[in-house]
Amino acid sequence: MVGGKPWGKSERLHLDESAQLERITVVRGGYSSRHEHARKYNGFFIVSGLLKVREFVPQPDGGERMESLTILSPGESHVVPPGVRHQFVAETDVLAYEFYWVALGDQPLCADDIQRFSENGTMPPGPLIDVHWTLDCPVWEPRELCCKCSGKLNANSPGYHLVHWERAVRAMCWSCQRETAAEIIATSQSPGVQG
Numbered sequence: 531m532v533g534g535k536p537w538g539k540s541e542r543l544h545l546d547e548s549a550q551l552e553r554i555t556v557v558r559g560g561y562s563s564r565h566e567h568a569r570k571y572n573g574f575f576i577v578s579g580l581l582k583v584r585e586f587v588p589q590p591d592g593g594e595r596m597e598s599l600t601i602l603s604p605g606e607s608h609v610v611p612p613g614v615r616h617q618f619v620a621e622t623d624v625l626a627y628e629f630y631w632v633a634l635g636d637q638p639l640c641a642d643d644i645q646r647f648s649e650n651g652t653m654p655p656g657p658l659i660d661v662h663w664t665l666d667c668p669v670w671e672p673r674e675l676c677c678k679c680s681g682k683l684n685a686n687s688p689g690y691h692l693v694h695w696e697r698a699v700r701a702m703c704w705s706c707q708r709e710t711a712a713e714i715i716a717t718s719q720s721p722g723v724q725g
Contacts, residue, residue, distance in 0.1 A: 536650040537561055547638035550630040556620040559653035563646040564617040570630045570643050575607040579624030583608050586615040679706050
């Protein structure tokens with residue numbers, strides 16, 4: 531069974547009482563809802579592309595705080611345990627396998643074991659700041675304002691990004707990220723500019 535999604539498509543390859551396997555194709559900028567599964571583990575294995583998996587911790591005020599950010603490259607995998615709120619975001623076009631399973635002795639796997647806290651979607655087209663910049667960066671503490679325009683950020687928004695800019699890991703809104711990437715591209719293509 532192949533299903534269209536706002537972020538791409540998902541093809542179910544296997545489903546039984548203990549495991550589920552999907553082949554997913556995610557377009558660049560595509561993102562899942564922020565969601566959690568009560569009883570099932572959610573794993574990702576990347577065939578091609580770069581996929582970010584963000585994990586969140588609910589806060590007493592009803593908001594969320596991003597707890598971790600994992601960037602997966604081809605051949606890499608990541609597992610999100612049951613009860614952990616998470617979301618994936620494609621930095622490039624992605625081909626991956628998404629798999630689910632329940633602990634041995636647990637009740638049978640339920641394909642509908644999902645609680646959503648946002649919608650699926652795709653970010654508007656435009657240049658992204660090089661995702662590789664974030665790979666060598668130190669641990670980052672979330673901030674509430676964009677590092678460039680000082681606009682209020684919502685960590686739950688798909689337009690919220692971590693970037694390595696001016697030698698630090700910073701939070702940047704989607705608008706500033708596109709503008710900064712365009713500036714970097716224009717500067718690097720200008721005659722006489724040393725790289």
